[in-house]
Amino acid sequence: MxxxxxxxxxxxxxxxxxxxxxxxxxxxxxxxxxxxxxxxxxxxxxxxxxxxxxxxxxxxxxxxxxxxxxxxxxxxxxxxxxxxxxxxxxxxxxRPAPPDTPEAGLLERLYAAIRTLSPVDRSLILLSLDGLAYEAIAGLHGLTQTNVGARLTRIRARLTILVKEDGDGV
Structure with a gap:
């Protein structure tokens, strides 16, 4: 025991x-x-x-x-x-109640946008947000560092648009 x-x-x-x-x-x-x-x-x-x-x-x-x-x-x-x-x-x-603060609302919109990404893109952005280097992310997914960087750039741009659109509709 x-x-x-x-x-x-x-x-x-x-x-x-x-x-x-x-x-x-x-x-x-x-x-x-x-x-x-x-x-x-x-x-x-x-x-x-x-x-x-x-x-x-x-x-x-x-x-x-x-x-x-x-x-x-x-x-x-x-x-x-x-x-x-x-x-x-x-x-x-x-279902949760509406957020009490603008920051909480923004964070929830961000995670809602992340949930719309493909599983691989979702994984890439989370690893990046957790501070992993492109080299480590590339190793986890079997990608090149260049590919990781390019994909993360596109993902960030898409998330920016999605979060802004969701925020405009509120």
Whole structure:
């Protein structure tokens, strides 16, 4: 029993510095009502994957790779879940109230715009927002650094337009 507790504590200590990145992944891949569920899925995926971590990359790189892969898998199942939930009136009650501050509204519009991106583009922008270098992002996705830079430039331009359009309609 003592060994299990030590393992739990070691995992928690290892995971804690990466919780912000996990929250950003959850927020980018899931609507507000589903973000907690996705966070749980990401944590379970990391729990299962951690024994395979060989230290050949930085902890953050490993966490990002596992989290993004788990989020992509979760997202594929999201379509099936949404179909089952359609027509349920209770879903309307779960929608968040309008944000209280302009900054919160802007941030929510940004994440809503990020959710419209393709999964790869979503992953690229999140990794960039998390401060990963183009070299690390390229390595995670099997792209060249030049391709990552070009794609991120297009993604940022698209997000700017989407956030502005959404803000103008408010």
């Amino acid at each position: 003592g060994a299990g507790r030590q393992e739990d504590e070691a995992f928690a200590a290892w995971l804690t510095p990466h919780l912000g990145a996990l929250r950003r992944v959850a927020r980018a891949f899931a609507e507000s009502a589903d973000q907690h569920d996705l966070m749980q899925e990401l944590t379970v995926a990391l729990w299962k994957a951690r024994p395979r971590f060989r230290g050949e990359s930085a902890d953050a790189t490993f966490v990002h790779r596992v989290a993004h892969n788990a989020a992509l898998t979760w997202r594929r199942g999201e379509t099936r879940r949404r179909r089952r939930q359609e027509g349920v009136a209770a879903e309307l009650a779960l």
